[in-house]
Amino acid sequence: MKIYFAPMEGLTDGVLRRVHRDLFGGVDVYCLPFHKLTQSGTVAALLTREKRDVDPQENRALTVLPQALTRDPDQLLTWMNDLAGLGYGCGDLNLGCPSPTVTKRGRGSGMLKDPEYLRSFLDAVFARPLPVRLSVKTRIGFERAEEWPGLLNILADYPFHHVTIHVRTTREQYSGGIHPEAFDEAVRMGIPEPVYNGDLRTAGDVKALLSRGPDPAGIMIGRGMLANPALARQIRGGKEASKEELEAWYTALYEGWKNRFGSTIALGRIKKLMEWPGEGDIRRKRLLRRAVEIDECIRALLD
């Protein structure tokens, strides 16, 4: 079973990927936050940070999966062509982003609202020989989980490399109940390489997932990995993170981000990252908010 580090814009960049691999042994695949494709669809036309993120130099000795946000088949194919030129073997299509600014333009999970268009889009994409394999990351519906069987019928008709399923609808965003039975349904339908995503926070959660239904080809973890960078190691039977390892993790991330963006942005990112392990702890939150140095942040979190 492959372990994927979920894409999280503003956090899971090359600095985090390298530090994570060096300190905690890494994961099978690091997913890149989406590239918002422009009119031309080329990698050259992407934002500077997106171009850097996909640059093979940035990802040496790491397996990464770039992701595109578009509803235009020509843009997607141009982007995939550029990925092939950069040496990639697979690109991912984002059908999961729930942000209203994205969905109101019919992109991300906005495409799930219009199954007919989704089918014609995929027909247009798969009509031609693809320069790299295509995978997809989707939600199980826009408004309601009842949309899932219809969407599954569409997704099952195309030879995706793998299909990552966040077991919530767009309306459900990232919190509240999940629908793991939607994942079982995808496995039963014979969806290629189904990857489970949603609320896996501990090695126990993964164990419970594996014991409750059909085995996933992979699992994708986002917030759980930010809260506990040793999570993949623990899932594989290794030890939990020591205090020293966590200190080294936050210090190396801060140094990496400081070199790249300066100390103010670096500290802001560290504080954002620390929101997850500190979730719900008001005192910690207050200490973190006031902290002006990395050491204060680390003490607020770990002492």
Ligand SMILES: Cc1cc2nc3c(=O)[nH]c(=O)nc-3n(C[C@H](O)[C@H](O)[C@H](O)COP(=O)(O)O)c2cc1C
């Ligand atoms: C700040 C933030 C940024 C995200 N950016 C992306 C993205 O660029 N592409 C994507 O497919 N999902 C994105 N996601 C969704 C995550 O990849 C993941 O699906 C979500 O956090 C649920 O998984 P989890 O419960 O393991 O955290 C983002 C989520 C958050 C909270």
